[in-house]
Amino acid sequence: xxxxxxxxxxxxxxxxxxxxxxxxxxxxxxxxxxxxxxxxxxxxxxxxxxxxxxxxxxxxxxxxxxxxxxxxxxxxxxxxxxxxxxxxxxxxxxxxxxxxxxxxxxxxxxxxxxxxxxxxxxxxxxxxxxxxxxxxxxxxxxxxxxxxxxxxxxxxxxxxxxxxxxxxxxxxxxxxxxxxxxxxxxxxxxxxxxxxxxxxxxxxxxxxxxxxxxxxxxxxxxxxxxxxxxxxxxxxxxxxxxxxxxxxxxxxxxxxxxxxxxxxxxxxxxxxxxxxxxxxxxxxxxxxxxxxxxxxxxxxxxxxxxxxxxxxxxxxxxxxxxxxxxxxxxxxxxxxxxxxxxxxxxxxxxxxxxxxxxxxxxxxxxxxxxxxxxxxxxxxxxxxxxxxxxxxxxxxxxxxxxxxxxxxxxxxxxxxxxxxxxxxxxxxxxxxxxxxxxxxxxxxxxxxxxxxxxxxxxxxxxxxxxxxxxxxxxxxxxxxxxxxxxxxxxxxxxxxxxxxxxxxxxxxxxxxxxxxxxxxxxx
RNA sequence: GAUUCGGUAGCUCAGUUGGUAGAGCAUCUCCCUUUUAAGGAGAGGGUCCAGGGUUCGAGCCCCUGCCGAGUCACCA
Numbered sequence: 078x079x080x081x082x083x084x085x086x087x088x089x090x091x092x093x094x095x096x097x098x099x100x101x102x103x104x105x106x107x108x109x110x111x112x113x114x115x116x117x118x119x120x121x122x123x124x125x126x127x128x129x130x131x132x133x134x135x136x137x138x139x140x141x142x143x144x145x146x147x148x149x150x151x152x153x154x155x156x157x158x159x160x161x162x163x164x165x166x167x168x169x170x171x172x173x174x175x176x177x178x179x180x181x182x183x184x185x186x187x188x189x190x191x192x193x194x195x196x197x198x199x200x201x202x203x204x205x206x207x208x209x210x211x212x213x214x215x216x217x218x219x220x221x222x223x224x225x226x227x228x229x230x231x232x233x234x235x236x237x238x239x240x241x242x243x244x245x246x247x248x249x250x251x252x253x254x255x256x257x258x259x260x261x262x263x264x265x266x267x268x269x270x271x272x273x274x275x276x277x278x279x280x281x282x283x284x285x286x287x288x289x290x291x292x293x294x295x296x297x298x299x300x301x302x303x304x305x306x307x308x309x310x311x312x313x314x315x316x317x318x319x320x321x322x323x324x325x326x327x328x329x330x331x332x333x334x335x336x337x338x339x340x341x342x343x344x345x346x347x348x349x350x351x352x353x354x355x356x357x358x359x360x361x362x363x364x365x366x367x368x369x370x371x372x373x374x375x376x377x378x379x380x381x382x383x384x385x386x387x388x389x390x391x392x393x394x395x396x397x398x399x400x401x402x403x404x405x406x407x408x409x410x411x412x413x414x415x416x417x418x419x420x421x422x423x424x425x426x427x428x429x430x431x432x433x434x435x436x437x438x439x440x441x442x443x444x445x446x447x448x449x450x451x452x453x454x455x456x457x458x459x460x461x462x463x464x465x466x467x468x469x470x471x472x473x474x475x476x477x478x479x480x481x482x483x484x485x486x487x488x489x490x491x492x493x494x495x496x497x498x499x500x501x502x503x504x505x506x507x508x509x510x511x512x513x514x515x516x517x518x519x520x521x522x523x524x525x526x527x528x529x530x531x532x533x534x535x536x537x538x539x540x541x542x543x544x545x546x547x548x549x550x551x552x553x554x555x556x557x558x559x560x561x562x563x564x565x566x567x568x569x570x571x572x573x574x575x576x577x578x579x580x581x582x583x584x585x586x587x588x589x590x591x592x593x594x595x596x597x598x599x600x
Numbered sequence: 601g602a603u604u605c606g607g608u609a610g611c612u613c614a615g616u617u618g619g620u621a622g623a624g625c626a627u628c629u630c631c632c633u634u635u636u637a638a639g640g641a642g643a644g645g646g647u648c649c650a651g652g653g654u655u656c657g658a659g660c661c662c663c664u665g666c667c668g669a670g671u672c673a674c675c676a
Contacts, residue, residue: 093645094610094627149636156633173633196626209634230610233626235637242637243612243625249668250611261611305675324676350675351601360676505676536675561676575676585667 094230101193102226108188112226118201120144125165128214131206138206141216143168144224146260147198149233152191158215161200166263169215170202177221190221197227232261252582268570271390272578275569276343276562278389279363282382288339288365293328295321295345301544302326302483304536305348321347326483326557327544329366330512333555334547338368343562354574355504358583361562370556372495372511376472379499379507379558380407383470390569398502398571401468409499411472414459421463426455434458452477467500482522482538484510502568509558516548
C-alpha cells in the first residue's frame with residue numbers, strides 16, 4: 078500500500094542559493110557564532126525616525142542601536158554599504174572593516190559580513206548617524222551582530238528613478254507567502270497598518286460613546302441574522318452539528334434584551350458562497366446595536382464615525398479611490414429607494430404593483446426571474462440601474478419589507494421597512510435598520526422565511542425559538558448596523574481586491590510535493 | 601458557475617515559421633575605504649506547471665488535468 082510519508086519538498090534538494098545559505102550557516106557556527114541567539118538586542122531607534130530627525134549640526138543619534146532585516150549589500154573592498162529594514166522602512170548602513178574589527182583579526186568583516194551574511198538575515202547594529210557625500214542618511218556601524226539567519230533567498234527589489242526592478246508581484250506567491258510580501262513590498266505593510274487603524278478608530282469611537290464591546294458565539298446551533306448559506310461543523314463530545322455564524326445580529330439583540338443599551342462586536346462571519354474580489358468565505362463584520370434609537374439617528378452616527386475613521390487613518394476626509402476622489406465629509410446624500418430609482422430611471426415606482434414593476438424592469442432592460450416578487454424586483458432595478466452611480470458615500474433608505482425579515486415596518490409607508498444601506502465606490506458599505514422588536518411580527522416573518530426554505534431557498538433564515546422568547550421578554554426600540562470591515566478597508570486603502578486587505582485570503586491548498594513510498598500491506 | 605488570459609532560472613520577464621534555453625537582478629570566484637539598480641573581470645544555475653498526443657524533432661501545435669489572475673453572474 079502506498080503511504081504518504083513525507084510532505085517536505087525540502088528533503089529532495091536545495092536550490093543553489095539555498096545550499097549556499099546552508100553552507101554559510103555551517104561556517105557561521107564553525108566561527109563560534111550562534112546564528113539564532115536568544116539574548117535581547119536592545120533597540121533605541123527606528124529607521125524612519127532617524128531619517129526624519131537626524132541633524133548633522135546637532136550631532137544627534139550618535140549612539141543608535143537598530144535591528145532589522147538586511148535588504149542590500151554593496152561591497153567595495155574594505156568598506157561597504159548595506160541597507161537594513163525595520164518596522165518603519167529602510168536605512169543605509171556604512172560598514173568599515175577597520176572600525177568593526179579594531180584589532181588584527183578581520184574575520185568579522187572579511188568572513189561574516191562580506192561572505193556569510195545574506196540578504197534577508199536579521200542583524201543588529203550599533204553606531205552613529207551621518208550623511209554621506211551624496212547626502213544619504215546612514216548609520217556608521219561600529220558593532221554588528223547576527224540575530225537570525227535567513228535560509229531562503231528573498232526577492233531583491235531595486236529602484237531607480239521611481240521604477241522598480243524585480244518586483245515581487247505574482248498574486249499567488251504574494252498571498253500564499255504573505256510574510257515575503259510584507260517583507261519586500263512596503264505598500265502592503267502600509268495597507269495592513271491602515272486596516273489596523275480603521276478598526277482601532279472605530280473601536281475608540283464606539284467606546285468613547287459608552288458602548289460595550291462583547292463577544293458572541295461563532296459556533297451556533299441555529300444560524301441567523303442574514304440570508305446566506307452556512308458552513309457546518311461537528312462537535313464530538315456533544316455529538317452534534319454546529320453552524321459557523323453568518324452574522325451575530327441575533328445574539329447582540331439578546332444582549333439589548335438583557336439590558337445593555339449599546340453593544341458592538343467585530344465579528345468574523347462565515348458564508349459558504351462564491352469567492353470573488355469582493356468576497357472571501359470568512360470576513361469581518363462590525364455590528365452595533367443601540368437601544369432607544371432609530372435608523373435616522375444611526376445615519377447621523379454612521380456619518381460621524383466614518384468621517385472620524387477617515388481622519389484618523391488619512392488625516393483628511395478626501396480619499397483617492399481608483400479614479401475618484403471620495404469624500405467622507407458629512408453630511409452624505411440621502412435618498413429613499415423610490416427616490417434613487419426615480420432619479421436614475423425617471424420612473425416613479427412608489428405606487429406600482431408587481432405587474433407594473435415588471436413592465437418597468439423590461440423597459441429598463443433589467444433581467445428578472447419569474448419567481449421574483451415585488452420587493453426583489455425593486456431590488457433588482459436598484460442594483461442594475463442605480464448602484465453603479467453611487468461613488469460618493471450615499472444613504473439609501475426605506476427598503477421593501479420582503480427583503481428585510483428582521484427590520485421594523487416603516488412608521489408611515491406601507492410595505493416598507495425602516496432600513497438604510499450606505500453605498501460608496503459602487504458597493505454596499507453597511508446595512509442598518511430600526512430593529513423589529515414586536516415578537517409576534519417577528520414570528521410571522523420567520524415563518525415566511527421557513528416557507529421560503531421549504532420551497533428550496535438555501536439562503537432562507539431559520540426560525541430561532543430562543544430569539545423569539547427573548548423578544549417576548551421585551552426589547553426596547555433599538556437600531557442596529559452592520560459594517561463590512563473588509564469592504565470599508567478596500568475603500569480606505571484604495572485596494573481593488575478583498576485579498577489585498579486580508580492578510581491571509583482564502584486559497585486552495587498548495588499542492589505538496591508528496592513523496593510516496595511503497596510499503597508492505599498493513600492490516 | 602460562465603468566459604478570457606497566464607504558469608520558462610531564487611525574483612521579474614523575453615523566447616521568431618516547431619530545430620542545442622535567453623536577459624536583468626540575485627548566487628559563486630577575484631578586484632575595489634562615502635556607494636546607492638554601486639562599478640570592473642569571470643563563472644555556475646532550468647522536470648519550460650503535470651500527464652498524454654501529433655512530429656524525425658515540442659517551451660512553442662492538439663487534448664486532459666492542476667494552480668492563479670481578469671471580466672461577468674449572486675451573496676457583505
